[in-house]
Amino acid sequence: MTSNSKGHPAQKSLEIKTKSIETTLVPLVTQISTLVNFKEKPRSLSTTNEKTLNAINRVGEAVHMAVERFVSVGESIGNENPEIKSDLIDACREARTAGEAIKRITCVEFDTLGKPICVSDRHSMVQAARGLLSAVTRVLLLADMVVVKQIISVKKKVISTLNRLEGVMSFSEFVKYFGVYGTQMVDLAHLTGDRQNDLKDERRRSQLSASRTILEKSTMLILTSSKAYLRHTECMHARKCRDLVYGQVRRALDMVQLIVYDSGSTTLNTTPTLALLLAKNEINFVKSLRQFEYAVEMLNVSSTSTTKEQLEQLCNTTIDNSQDFTDSVYISIEQREKVLDYHKKLQDQLVDIVKSISEKQNDTLPAAIQTIQQVAREFRCQLEQMAMLRASEFFRTHDESILLNELKTYSLSGRIDLLQDSIEKFREQAEIAIELSKLLRHISSCDQLQVSSEYHEMVFQNLSLMIITSSQSLASYPNSRVAKENLDVLCQFWEQQINDFSILVKEIQDFMEGRGEKTVYLSLPRPGKHGTTSKAGFKPTKLDPDEQAKIAKVGLEMKLVTSEMEAEAEKWDDPQNEIAKRAKNMSSMAFSMYLFTRGEGTLRTTQDLFTQAYYFVEEGTRLAAIVQEFANQIPNKPSRQEILIQLEQIPLMCHQLKLKLKTPALGKTSTFSKVDAVICETRDLMNVVSRLCSIAFACQSKYNIIDYRPTPPMNSSTYSRPPLSASKRSVLYRAASIEQNDRFDAKPDRSIRSSSLQRPSSYLPAFDHI
DSSP states (O other): EEEEOOOOSSSOOOEEEEEEEEHHHHHHHHHHHHHHHHHSSSOOOOTTTTHHHHHHHHHHHHHHHHHHHHHHHHHHHHHOOHHHHHHHHHHHHHHHHHHHHHHHHHHOOEEETEEEEEOOHHHHHOOOHHHHHHHHHHHHHHHHHHHHHHHHHHHHHHHHHEEEEEEEEHHHHHHHHHHHHHHHHHHHHHHHHHHHHHHHOOOHHHHHHHHHHHHHHHHHHHHHHHHHHHTTTHHHHHHHHHHHHHHHHHHHHHOOOOOOOTTSSSSSSSSHHHHHHHTOOOOHHHHHHHHHHHHHHHHOOTTTTTTTHHHHHHHHHHHHHTTHHHOOOOOHHHHHHHHHHHHHHHHHHHHHHHHHHHHTTTTTHHHHHHHHHHHHHHHHHHHHHHHHHHHHHHHHOOHHHHHHHHHHHHHHHHHHHHHHHHHHHHHHHHHHHHHHHHHHHHHHHHHHHHHHHHHHHHHHHHHHHHHHHHHHHHHHHHTTTHHHHHHHHHHHHHHHHHHHHHHHHHHHHHTTOOOOOOOBBSSSSSSSSSOOOTTTTTTBBOHHHHHHHHHHHHHHHHHHHHHHHHHHHHHSTTOOOOOHHHHHHHHHHHHHHHHHHHTTTSSHHHHHHHHHHHHHHHHHHHHHHHHHHHHOOOHHHHHHHHHHHTTTTTHHHHHHHHHHSSSOOOOOHHHHHHHHHHHHHHHHHHHHHHHHHHHHHHHHHHTOOOOOOOOOOOOOOOOOOOOOOOHHHHHHHHHHOOGGGGGOOOTTTOOOGGGGOOOOOGGGHHHHHO
16 A cells, blocks of 8 residues: 655655554544545535534544644654654645645635535545645654664664673673573564564565564573583584574574564665565565466467566576476476476477467467466476475474484483484484475465475574584583583474474465365455345454555545546536546446445445456446547547557556456455455556546547447436346346456355446446346
C-alpha cells in the first residue's frame, strides 16, 4: 500500500510496512469516507436540509481538530529527535494545511433568505482528502523511525556487552557481564517481538522470527561454551567452539538490524547492500518458475508483452535455481538425468515459442504455450518428488541419537581413533541435512516455509561444527565437567533441531498437497451480516482490525479514483456515447466493490466480489475495443498515438486481473490476500481508464468525432437488475456468454445471487429476452 506526496515530487512513494500504522489510519479513513460520500451525491437546496449540512460540518471540524492534535504530537516527536525533525515538521505542516482545507470545504453557509447552502466542490474534496492521507501517512512513517532507533540502540548495547563477554579472562568477570547481557537481551526480545508482530511482510516477519530464535537458543550456548573455554583457555577446540557461538549471535543481531531498518518504511537507511542482504535466496525454484510461467501466460494477451531476452533470462534463472538438485552428491544418477532432461525440454519449447513469435505464426503459438506450461508443471512435480524422497530416506536411515551417544562415549573414554570415525559419520549426516534443507527451500511455495528451510540450513551448519569441536575438546579433557556439560547441551539442541526439521518437512508436504489450510469464506468486514454461502456448515470468518484497516484504505483509494472517473464521464455532451456509458458502467461496478470493503452494498461475500470483478474485466475489454475504433477516426497522428499508448495497457491489466481471479484461495489469509489483490488491480485499472477517457474527450471535442455505433435497447437501469426467479436464474447461468477457459474457479454448489451483481450493459438485452 503506498501513498504519494504531491508536496515532495522528488520523494518516492511511501510504503507502509507495519500494521500499527494502518490501524492508526482507520478512524481518519472512516471520516474522510463519510465526507467524500456526501460530496459525491448531487444534492439540491430542497433535499439538503440544515441538519444534514450541520452533521457534515461537524465531521469536517472533527477531522480538523483530530489533525491538529495529531500534528501537535508529531511536532513534539520531531523536537525530541533532531535527525527527523525537518522532514517531520514539513509533513505536519502539510497535514495541518489539508485539515484546514477540509474544514473550509465542509463549512455551512446561508443565502440571503437564510437557507443553508451546500458549498460543495467534489474535486476540491477529493484533492484535500488525498493530501491529508498522504501527509498523515508521512508523519506516521517518520515517527515510526523513533521505534526503529530504539531497537537499534538496544542492539548496539547488546553488541557492546557481547564484546566485553568475549574478552573476559575470569569466570567472576564473565558472570558480571553475563547478567547485564541477559537483561539487555530481554529488552531486545520484547522490542523485536512487538516489531515482528507488527510487520506486514511475511518473509521479513519469518526472518525476524528465525533470528530471534537463534538469539534465544544461543544464550545458553554462550554460557556453556564460555565456561568450557575459561576452564581450559589453552584448548584450541574449546576456543573455536566459543568463537562459533559468538559468531552465530553476531550474525543474528546483524540480521535483526537489517530487518528493522528495512521495516522503517523510509529510504533514509536503505542502501544497495541492505537490499542485497535481505533479498539473498529470496527467489527459489518455485518462485522463478512462477515468474516464467506468468511471462509465458501473458503471451496469450500480446505476443510483444515479453521480449525474447526476458523469456530466456527467466528460463535460465529457473534452470539455475534447480542446480542444487543436479549438483547434490546425494541425488542418484537417474534422478539427475531426469532434471537435465527437463532443462532441455524447457529450452527447446522456449525456442519454439520464440520462433512462432518472430515468424508471426499466431495459429501455432497457443499450442506452444500450452506445451511449455505442461513441461513446467511436470518439472516442478519432479523436483518436489525428489526432495520428499530424499527427506524420507534421511529420516529412515539416520538415527541421530546413536551418533551423538558414540561421540559422547568416545570423547569421555579418550579413544581418538574411534571418535574420529564417529565425527566423520556425524559430519556426513550434517551435510545431508544441509543439502536437504537447500532442496526444501527450492520447493517451498510460501515465504514462511522458505525462510524456515534457510534457518535450518544455517543452524545445521553452525551447530554441527560446534558439536565436533566440543567433542574434541572433551576428548582432550575427559574428566572436565564443564566440557561434558557443553557437549550435552549441544547434543540436546541437535536432537531438538532434527525434530523441528521433521515437522518442517511435514508442513511442506501438506502445503504441496493442499492440506495446509481449509477453504474459508469471508464476510467483509462484518461477519454474519449478509451470510457467506448457501451451503450448510460454512460460517463467515471475521477479519481482524489490521486486515479491516488495510482493506478500508485500499477501498477509499478506489473510491477516490471512481470519483474522478465519474467526473470525466460527465464531461461528454452525449449521454448515449458508448465510451461514456462503458466508463460509467465500470465506475459503478468499482463503486459496488468499494461498498463491499465497507460491509455495505449488494455484494455480500468474497465470491460475489470475485464475480463482480470478472464482469468488470469483461466491460474493460469491451471499452478497449470501442476506444480502438474511436482512435482510428482521429486524424492527427500524435493525438492518436497518445490515446493508443494508454489503450494498450487495458488488455494487459484486464488479463492480470483475470489471473488474480483464477488464483485459488485456501484459508483466511490467502482469501484476504486475493481480495486485496483484486481490489488493488481494479483500482489501477480504473486509473488507466480515467486517463483514457480524459484523452478521448479532448480528442472528441477537438476533432468533433461522432459516435455512429448503434445503441442496443435497454431498460432505464443500466447497471443492475431486479432479482430473478430461481428458474430464470438457472437458465441465465447456462446461457451466459462466458468462455470456459477464462472463467475463474468457483464452487459448483455455490448459488450466486443475480441481484447482487452489476453486469456489462451488453448482458441486459439477454436478461430481458429471458
